[in-house]
Amino acid sequence: MRTIFACLFLCSAFAFGAAAAEPSEETIARGKALVEAGDCASCHTADPAKPFAGGKRIDTQFGGVYSANLTPDRDTGIGDWSDADFYGALRLGADPDGSHYYPAFPYPYFTRLTRPDIAAIRAYLATLTAFRSETPPPELRFPANFRVLMIAWNYLFFRPGIFEPDQSKGTDWNRGRYLVDGLGHCGACHTPKNIFGADKRGYAFAGAPVAGWFAPRLDSAERSGLKSWSADDIAEYLKSGRNGKSHADGLMAEVVVNSTSKMSDADVRAMAVYLKSLPAGPPEPAVSPPPEASMKVGAAIYGRFCVACHEADGSGAPRIYPPLPGNALLQSADPSSTLRVTLDGAQTVTTPRAPNTGSMPAYARDLSDQEIADVTNYIRNSWGNAAPLVTAEQVKKARAP
The missing domain is CATH 1.10.760 (Cytochrome Bc1 Complex; Chain D, domain 2)
Structure with missing residues (x-):
């Protein structure tokens, strides 16, 4: 649910002013919960010592953009924005000066937010510590570097509208x-x-x-x-x-x-x-079994490097080492995440509900491109799994910085 510009402007239009009355503690608390649900921190915190001060690079298919400063700093943040400015940013993708944000900021999604929720988000952001932090300009390739083209983009792809409940649903x-x-x-x-x-x-x-x-x-x-x-x-x-x-x-x-x-x-x-409740979308690609030679080599590599944690049957260890049979991500048509974990290793995420942790070592130095392709094909096509063939060329590209 990564956040590209998750709140880049979700909050990029906030201000001290224009509110007729001070927001209640209840409103501020609700705003905090909404900001967390919007995952604003992931994109807008480049320096942990300066939360929500922006400056984090977000890579897109057109180049890089940088997250905005969401703190109440009046010069480099959003401290001098009006209620209308803030509302326009979230619901319409528009800067206070009238220019359009790039769709890396997901205003096509935030347009569905209700006015009370937008007001609560704004109220919470006003309580943050203000940091002076300039947002670097976008680094986009031609012609995406011409922001005026967003007028055409919005005409073609953006449909503003507040969420309306479906009365036939619960x-x-x-x-x-x-x-x-x-x-x-x-x-x-x-x-x-x-x-x-x-x-x-x-x-x-x-x-x-x-x-x-x-x-x-x-x-x-x-x-x-x-x-x-x-x-x-x-x-x-x-x-x-x-x-x-x-x-x-x-x-x-x-x-x-x-x-x-x-x-x-x-x-x-x-x-x-x-x-x-979501139905199945586009059909999954037809899958043919990998070559027998690749599966044989992959099985040997699995036995040497993987079986100690993931077990011979791929069952892993409950909530420490994930099971491999039936693993949806493992069977995705695109193997990027599987390759990323195999090359770079992984650390089990730690949360209040699951504080214990496990880790997987990186194998980028231990295994060649072909060996990683073979073991990936093995785990993606064993124990009832079925996924498209992974090639050494794909692994080589995944290694690239």
């Missing part, structure tokens, strides 16, 4: 949809983008590459989606960063630590209810 489903499709902006990472950086129509939550990782499918796809996950499985994953089927790694681990682990049980349950 309370949990509607709350979950508001969080997943709006504040949580899960599709910003989990929905593939077209050549213009907009959500690809007809591919909602079908999985997408993000900064060298692969944000997996969240629909009901058989092998690589959430079909085999229960609502309880999803809620536990969001709350603790792990469950009996998978662990959060990479960018999703950051989302869990900064956002979903801090959300209420009721809200993560609502998200789970909504996600379980």
